[in-house]
Amino acid sequence: MAINEVRKDYLLKRWVVISKERKRRPTDFFKKEIVEQKGVCPLCPGNEYMTPPAVLVYRSLNGEFKKERDYDNFRHNNWVVRVIPNLYPVFSPPTENEKYQKEKSKLSKAVGHHEIIVESSNHDEHPATARRSQLVHTMNAYVERLVELSTKTYVKHISIFRNHGYRAGASLSHPHSQLITTPFIPTILKEELEASKRYWNKNSECLFCNVLKREGVKPRFIWSNQSFVVFAPWASVNPFEFWIIPKLHHSNMMSMSSVQINDLAETMRICLGGLRSLLNDPPYNFGFHTIIDEDVKDYYHWHLEVYPKLSTWAGFEKSTGIFINTISPEDAAKELRFAVQEQKNDL
Secondary structure (H helix, E strand, C coil): CCCEEEECCCCCCCEEEHHHHHHCCCCHHHCCCCCCCCCCCCCCCCHHHHHCCCHHHHHHHHCCCEEEEEEECCCCCCCCEEEECCCCCEEEECCCCCCEEEECCEEEECCEEEEEEECCCCCCCCCCCCCCCHHHHHHHHHHHHHHHHHHHCCCCCEEEEEEEHHHHHHCCCCEEEEEEECCCCCHHHHHHHHHHCCCHHHHCCCHHHHHHHHHCCCCCCCECCEEEEEEEECCCCCCEEEEEECCCCCCHHCCHHHHHHHHHHHHHHHHHHHHHHCCCCEEEEHHHHHHHCCCCCCCCCCCCEECCCCCCCCCCHHCEEEEEECCHHHHHHCCCCCCCCHHHHHH
16 A cells, blocks of 8 residues: 655645555546636737836847837737736826835735737747747746836836646746736745745755756656756645756846747757647646745845646635645656657657
């Protein structure tokens, strides 16, 4: 009889039960596709007036690549990537001369930015099947928005994330990701920072750099190129969860070179493509963990976490904060290694 294991996260005070007795095969996670409502897609070319003016537009015109902004009643066409304000923002920029105010331990206004990064003019060009060149444009747009928004005095954190599939929270099927800035550092990122700082003070070494040394080889290793390592984390909360971590130590994405951006595009295309082929294009979320404060550069290490949406958190998880994963990170990594290699062979 298999013995279940209880594992603790590298940084967070979070426990996960690896339930080997409930072990499942990749095909066990296949679910019937949810039929999405048909209609006009506001993110497709020709429908630009259905969105607010873009704050950033990458255009391809007569063989030339240009960066533009929309304005008032004008929208650019022939675009390859658009970044637009969300019509229904969670956080909104302050009005002129307005400042967010702290009231005791809470903020009185949700001040910030909420943007949509339209990743392609092709309605079906998601990262798992996209051209690498298109993913490079998307990565460049991420970095450009990070650089601009990080200069705002009311922006303390910038979250870039993606919801793929209806069950993962995507309300539109056109390929897009989102960016939200907050006037404070969110709880998970704050816990990561505190744990990283404690480890640095004790060992004079980055905790993530140490994790890379251990996870850069089997059994949880999945993929690597000259700039990034991909692995299933030791205490994976989600079945087939994997992390993408840069080999070079940096606290945020804004320092990426053109080579690193190209390597990140390759890594995402291959690994998300492997996930797609292995699990029949499952819903997933991903989120970049990056800190804009330069004071943390010695001890924090930015990375990307990918969470397939394959299970449901029920009463035990919600009431205790202890999660149950029905496939071990080692088994998930083994399956993903084969799937990822097939993607590399197909490129």
